[in-house]
Each structure stands twice: as structure tokens, then as C-alpha cells.
Amino acid sequence: xxxxxxxxxxxxxxxxxxxxxxxxxxxxxxxxxxxxxxxxxxxxxxxxxxxxxxxxxxxxxxxxxxxxxxxxxxxxxxxxxxxxxxxxxxxxxxxxxxxxxxxxxxxxxxxxxxxxx
Amino acid sequence: xxxxxxxxxxxxxxxxxxxxxxxxxxxxxxxxxxxxxxxxxxxxxxxxxxxxxxxxxxxxxxxxxxxxxxxxxxxxxxxxxxxxxxxxxxxxxxxxxxxxxxxxxxxxxxxxxxxxxxxxxxxxxxxxxxxxxxxxxxxxxxxxxxxxxxxxxxxxxxxxxxxxxxxxxxxxxxxxxxxxxxxxxxxxxxxxxxxxxxxxxxxxxxxxxxxxxxxxxxxxxxxxxxxxxxxxxxxxxxxxxxxxxxxxxxxxxxxxxxxxxxxxxxxxxxxxxxxxxxxxxxxxxxxxxxxxxxxxxxxxxxxxxxxxxxxxxxxxxxxxxxxxxxxxxxxxxxxxxxxxxxxxxxxxxxxxxxxxxxxxxxxxxxxxxxxxxxxx
Ligand SMILES: [Zn+2]
Numbered sequence: 123x124x125x126x127x128x129x130x131x132x133x134x135x136x137x138x139x140x141x142x143x144x145x146x147x148x149x150x151x152x153x154x155x156x157x158x159x160x161x162x163x164x165x166x167x168x169x170x171x172x173x174x175x176x177x178x179x180x181x182x183x184x185x186x187x188x189x190x191x192x193x194x195x196x197x198x199x200x201x202x203x204x205x206x207x208x209x210x211x212x213x214x215x216x217x218x219x220x221x222x223x224x225x226x227x228x229x230x231x232x233x234x235x236x237x238x239x
Numbered sequence: 240x241x242x243x244x245x246x247x248x249x250x251x252x253x254x255x256x257x258x259x260x261x262x263x264x265x266x267x268x269x270x271x272x273x274x275x276x277x278x279x280x281x282x283x284x285x286x287x288x289x290x291x292x293x294x295x296x297x298x299x300x301x302x303x304x305x306x307x308x309x310x311x312x313x314x315x316x317x318x319x320x321x322x323x324x325x326x327x328x329x330x331x332x333x334x335x336x337x338x339x340x341x342x343x344x345x346x347x348x349x350x351x352x353x354x355x356x357x358x359x360x361x362x363x364x365x366x367x368x369x370x371x372x373x374x375x376x377x378x379x380x381x382x383x384x385x386x387x388x389x390x391x392x393x394x395x396x397x398x399x400x401x402x403x404x405x406x407x408x409x410x411x412x413x414x415x416x417x418x419x420x421x422x423x424x425x426x427x428x429x430x431x432x433x434x435x436x437x438x439x440x441x442x443x444x445x446x447x448x449x450x451x452x453x454x455x456x457x458x459x460x461x462x463x464x465x466x467x468x469x470x471x472x473x474x475x476x477x478x479x480x481x482x483x484x485x486x487x488x489x490x491x492x493x494x495x496x497x498x499x500x501x502x503x504x505x506x507x508x509x510x511x512x513x514x515x516x517x518x519x520x521x522x523x524x525x526x527x528x529x530x531x532x533x534x535x536x537x538x539x540x541x542x543x544x545x546x547x548x549x550x551x552x553x554x555x556x557x558x559x560x561x562x563x564x565x566x567x568x569x570x571x572x573x574x575x576x577x578x579x580x581x582x583x584x585x586x587x588x589x590x591x592x593x594x595x596x597x598x599x600x601x602x603x604x605x606x607x608x609x610x611x612x613x614x615x
Pocket of ligand 1: 147148149150151152161162163164165166
């Protein structure tokens with residue numbers, strides 16, 4: 123195995139306070155959780171846009187495995203941010219919330235996007 | 240040319256951390272060559288599926304069984320790596336590029352991970368903690384909520400497949416099948432998925448030789464390969480369903496057959512919810528009904544449409560790159576009436592499906608659906 127000391131770039135969405143700093147396509151209006159220069163759908167030019175803090179849970183699940191720094195149990199959810207992209211978040215307090223539940227981004231934990239219901 | 244499968248073989252499936260990875264593949268390839276009554280010199284090209292196999296593994300495997308010197312392609316398509324290898328092998332024959340092609344898949348997960356697969360840290364969702372059971376658990380909770388179903392519907396899939404797997408001597412987990420209550424009471428893993436609803440981490444290999452139809456074999460009526468489209472805000476179907484349906488539609492169109500023509504199927508049950516979503520996406524069950532079909536025995540051995548008579552990934556295990564070819568081997572044995580106690584009586588048309596996933600933002604990395612046999 124190669125031995126490296128460089129940490130790979132953090133691929134998670136960038137959060138500023140209680141919003142995700144993403145972008146939107148000026149061509150097809152598609153929202154994206156990352157600061158794209160060109161749209162993944164149509165290659166149109168994207169401009170920066172902030173999404174959240176509000177969103178709706180698409181689904182959530184308690185995870186009973188240790189994953190990275192996360193001790194079990196913790197709760198993950200796919201959340202459709204209002205008029206924005208779908209993002210994978212950590213739910214606080216830990217516990218599943220039904221699809222359709224309104225949640226708010228409250229910040230990050232070691233880089234994970236955190237929401238509360 | 241009309242491609243057909245002329246030989247199949249597999250290793251045993253289990254944990255073999257002290258074996259050399261090549262030896263797992265060699266067992267499968269030699270069985271397939273013997274099954275086809277072919278020699279290494281008869282093979283024109285090879286497609287090798289492996290996800291976590293080391294660099295150079297494709298050439299090392301082939302060189303050890305007299306297959307050095309032919310064109311060799313390594314394929315990584317997550318859980319569908321072996322099935323994509325089969326798809327490409329049959330395509331090479333169908334288009335006349337080659338006459339006989341080997342598809343082989345090999346994986347030795349026991350030397351790569353101590354526990355479950357560690358999510359890829361350069362992937363946004365992997366870095367956010369989305370282990371594979373969690374990806375499927377999110378779909379399970381969405382599906383159960385959508386259809387107003389109890390988690391017990393998931394457990395019926397595990398009971399059914401582990402019953403079939405108890406008759407498969409090559410399976411990783413071939414012990415006595417659990418009850419629904421035992422499945423539900425096993426250790427929670429993610430969401431409604433308990434330990435007995437998750438496939439084990441398995442080492443193994445499988446091989447399939449595709450010929451051009453002039454030497455008999457099991458016809459590959461159609462095969463399709465779809466990479467998932469974007470899966471994002473506004474996609475209401477659970478992850479993977481659009482991709483599986485697209486691959487299935489292409490197979491129905493190319494073959495002129497439909498779900499009603501299928502006698503037996505092997506599909507991607509890495510987690511119980513996977514089989515449920517796939518059964519419905521393939522058109523083999525109405526939305527919300529796949530769990531009930533398992534509970535009622537319709538999709539069990541002896542039922543109208545047995546699904547995963549091998550025991551599926553839940554029993555055989557899931558050596559990623561080998562899985563699709565192990566599924567194909569099972570279906571070939573079924574169509575030749577060589578499946579012993581697991582035999583599906585009168586099986587003439589068989590459906591194969593494998594779904595590979597894990598990349599953030601796409602509805603699956605790869606799905607292959609193929610239709611085999613087809614005697615009317
Ligand atoms: Zn666009």
C-alpha cells in the first residue's frame with residue numbers, strides 16, 4: 123500500500139453557520155450542494171447560492187456501526203433543502219425521523235452537516 | 240452471433256484470508272473450462288471483475304491458468320463488476336469481435352477489511368458516514384413509510400433466501416435458516432436492517448465462458464448495462480429503482496419477452512430491502528408487494544417465481560467482483576437441471592440482475608440485467 127501523509131480534500135458540502143454554500147445553474151436552474159463552476163446536468167455556468175437552513179427529510183436511518191469518528195448509534199438522513207439540493211446529514215438528537223419531517227441545519231460536527239427537527 | 244454460456248465454475252464462498260487470491264480464481268476458471276470441455280488456448284479474451292483486488296490481479300490470475308497473452312480487461316463497477324464483465328464478454332461475442340470469451344470475478348475481502356466495507360473517504364456521502372447498510376436502510380425506511388408496511392416484510396426475504404442457501408454447499412452461510420422472529424431480533428445494523436438481513440463479507444471467485452452459440456450452451460437472449468443517472472432532490476423513487484427498471488426495459492425490448500416469461504431469477508439481495516426494490520423495479524411484483532410475495536412463498540423455492548434459489552448474496556455471500564458471475568452460474572445450473580435440492584422444476588427462462596452502487600449523487604454505479612435460456 124502506498125504510504126501518504128496527505129489528507130484527501132474534504133468532499134462534504136461547505137456549511138456557513140446554518141446554510142450550505144452551494145451553487146445554481148444559470149442555464150437549467152438546477153441547485154447543487156457544491157460550489158460548481160459548470161452544471162453537472164447541462165454544463166451551464168453556475169453561480170454561488172446559499173441553501174437552507176430549512177429542509178424536508180426524504181428518509182432517515184439510525185446507524186449502529188462505528189463509521190470513522192462516529193460512534194454508534196448515530197442517525198443519517200437525506201434532506202431536500204428548500205428549493206435546493208438533496209444532502210446527506212446527521213440528525214440530532216439521535217433518532218429516526220419520518221419522511222416529510224421539517225428539519226433545520228444547525229451547523230457541523232467534524233465536517234458533517236448537522237440538522238435538528 | 241448469438242452468445243451462449245458454455246461453461247461455468249465457482250470457488251467455495253467464505254473467509255479465506257490465508258489463501259492466495261489467484262487460487263480462488265483458478266478454482267473457478269478451471270471448473271468453467273472443464274465444464275465447457277475447452278482448453279486455455281480456446282479462449283480469445285478475458286474480462287475480469289474485481290473491486291478491491293490488487294493492481295495487476297487480472298493478469299496474474301490469467302497467467303496462472305495458461306491464459307496469458309490474450310486481451311484482458313479489468314472492470315470495476317462496484318457490486319456489479321462481475322456482471323459487467325459478463326455483459327462485456329457476451330457483447331464481444333455478439334458483435335463478432337471474439338468467438339469465446341472468459342468472464343471471471345474475484346474478491347478477497349478478508350484481507351482488505353476487518354469489519355464491514357469502510358465507506359470511501361473521497362466520496363461526499365462516504366465521508367459523511369454513509370456505510371452501505373445505511374444507504375440501504377435509508378431506502379428501506381422510505382419504502383416502508385411509502386407503503387405503510389411493517390419491517391417484518393423485510394425479514395421474510397432473509398428467511399426465504401437463507402432457507403434456499405441452507406441447500407447450497409458452496410454458500411458462505413449454509414446453516415439452518417432462521418425464523419422471521421430471529422431475523423428481527425438479530426443485532427441492529429442500520430435502520431430496520433438487522434444482522435441477518437445483511438450479506439456477509441465473503442471471499443471467492445466465479446467464472447463464465449461465453450461462446451458464439453455454434454457449440455450449444457445456455458443462450459444469453461439479451462443483456463443490458465446501465466449506469467445510474469443523477470439521484471438528487473426531486474427523485475422520489477428509492478435509490479437504484481430507476482436504474483434497475485431502465486436496464487430491465489432494455490432487456491424486455493431486446494428479447495421480446497417480459498416479466499411473465501421468467502421462471503427463476505437471481506438478483507442483488509446484499510440487503511433484504513435490495514431484493515424487494517429490485518423485484519418491483521424489474522416488474523416481477525407490483526409496488527409494495529415484493530415482501531408479501533416472499534412471505535406467501537410465491538418467490539420461494541417451490542413457488543411460482545423462485546427468486547435467489549442459490550440463497551442469494553444473503554447466504555452465498557458477496558465477494559463483490561465474483562457475485563454476478565456466481566449468480567449466472569446458479570442460473571445456468573438451474574436451466575440445465577443441475578441444481579439438486581434447490582432445483583426449480585421446469586426452469587427454462589432465467590433473469591439475472593446485479594446492482595452496484597456507492598457513488599454519491601448517482602442512482603447506482605452500474606446495473607446489469609440479462610435474460611438466459613428461453614426455450615419455449
Ligand atoms: Zn444546468
